[in-house]
Amino acid sequence: MILLALIRLGDDAYGVPISKELLDVTGREVAFGSIYAALDRLQEKGLVSSTLGDPTPARGGRAKRYFRVTQKGLREVHLTRSALTKLWRGLPRLEEEAT
């Protein structure tokens, strides 16, 4: 979910827009601590990279940390998508119920 949010946000993916994106899509507030914990894990796995922006006075002189999905991360997203698609195709009864 975080990887998809990063792809949707493009170059403006730092903490605040990511949390808003997740709130818009899921309808639930996700804590910043949880978002950063997930991003740190993704970065350790090489799926995400981050760069620091310039410090701004509005943020108490603290820099924004911009995240970007790496090539490995993109491949992982495609793999997950195809896996999920196959899994959904394996559930004909649920599809019928939904229609």
Place this chain on the structure above:
Amino acid sequence: MNGERSQPPALAVWLLRHVCRNEDCASLVGDLLERFDEGESDGWFWRQVLTIVLIRASNGLRAHWPQILFSIAGGVILLFWGWRLLIGVLGETLIARIRDWGLGLRSPMSVLYDLVIRSLFAAMTVQPILAVLLVLDRAFRWRSLLRTLLISVPLIAANVAAFEWWASPGVASEVIFLALILCTLLVSAWVGCQSAPGSTISGDSVLLATRAIVTALTAAYLLHASLDRSVYGNGGIWNRGIVLAETFVISALSCWSARRLNRKYRRSMPAVILISWTLVFGYSTFTYWSRIVADSIDHPWFRPYFANFLLGFFSMIAGTLLGGLWNTRNTGEGPASLPDRPPLLS
């Protein structure tokens, strides 16, 4: 945005500041402040901060489980058995011989030696537990064990000294002792197993500082021994001159060697050695001399005796300064000449 409420709860900010210290965390704090500035409530800010605290605490516990288990197991072992478990491994005779060697030293070195030796035995008793846990965690490093040992010895010694000299007996003191020893072992293992990836012993601050302290104490002991020899040495002027020269040379060589062994702290080494001498031996020396002055100032032998002491003392100081400052400028010494450790995040 509400202009009246622009500051987040002070206590939450204080908590956040103590939980988040590194550069990455600064961005997280900035995000929180930005969202709060957009109109989020105090309750929202508190929820975010508490979530961060919980996540950081659980990450810390998960990442440091060997150190936590080590402190619990080690604390219980030291509380009930102390360092006596080591007797079964090394043998009572060897341990007694090591401890007895210190009895021949003059006070306060004998007391200090006994305290350090007992603390070293205690630290060595629990080290295998940490080694096993680190192996299980696939994080075993000899350097981590050595660092933990070096950090834990003075901390255990401080605990033991505090309890033997000041604490009152009873169950409460045992509980406090266990709590303190748990904290001691946890801090030692936490810091000791935290060396930066890719760091070497030549850049390891704990090992370098420990080596500096040990060499400074050794040099201070040599200064003291040479001063004693020059003060109590008998014979004519010629012999006294030779003994004073010996004091000077031993002091200079001790300080020079200590400086060579601790390149990182070489500029401050003479001062460190003299401070070590003052802390460890200064009290007994000056107490002794104040007593001599009070009791024997009218005695006809007092002046030559006192002059002998002053000559020995100044020989020691001059030798230390010469050994510590010799050739400092020509070799371009100083911390700036040392290669810096590469940044962790680049």
